[in-house]
């Protein structure tokens with residue numbers, strides 16, 4: 001579709017493990033001689049994507065079932081470069097994404113320490129550069145993710161790498177993985193402080209399906225620039241007021257929330273959006289990874305309009321908020 005008749009889009013919340021087209025991953029897997037559990041391409045595509053009818057029972061199931069294979073296939077410098085480049089280029093061609101932030105956890109791409117982290121990260125940055133060379137209309141950057149499943153020491157290493165590569169295209173830091181008892185947000189708080197002091201953008205996955213308590217702590221004590229999901233805030237007017245006061249922007253991923261059973265149905269999604277708008281919470285529309293959910297930014301917007309959840313004008317406001325909240329500086 002020619003760009004001139006097509007609105008400019010921004011993607012702020014997309015996981016590399018869920019963003020690469022299955023045909024690209026299929027080719028990479030074969031080139032690297034990775035033994036796949038499927039007989040043919042279509043079974044493979046089924047394995048790593050979700051149809052409209054499929055739902056995960058919870059976030060843990062999503063993590064184990066889908067990310068296992070995509071992370072394994074992406075675990076080499078060559079694979080990561082091609083994955084990043086293909087995702088940013090494809091995002092521009094399909095959805096006119098001109099500002100593209102892509103995130104991944106480098107420690108889940110180095111086969112348990114077998115591959116060198118610097119090579120993995122540098123390859124991702126080179127993939128970003130190659131995409132921007134081919135499509136100069138696009139600006140893109142990488143967010144390195146820490147994980148609730150990793151130790152504090154491992155997460156500290158990821159942050160140090162993010163700081164090291166800040167001038168070369170790493171734009172921010174995040175933490176993800178489903179909530180678990182072994183993880184302490186409080187213990188990790190100094191890492192976010194260090195990230196901010198180094199000039200990195202800070203976003204945190206919280207308030208998705210976990211506890212309102214953690215979300216409150218993040219909003220009031222860590223005060224990140226953005227929050228991944230954060231939709232649990234609609235249950236607490238005070239926390240919404242603090243999100244507004246601290247100028248935090250939420251990264252909302254409608255299809256992902258429905259597929260992962262974080263929201264039960266479209267009615268619940270509509271209520272979340274309505275409550276955020278009423279309480280003047282700034283938010284952006286994202287995919288969480290277009291290929292796994294068989295979605296893209298244009299689909300997300302069409303879906304919200306079709307169900308009368310958001311108007312064109314409200315969606316344009318979200319896009320404007322996304323430009324403002326991006327970690328990619330002009």
Ligand SMILES: [Zn+2]
Nearest residue numbers: 015205228288
């Ligand atoms: Zn996410």
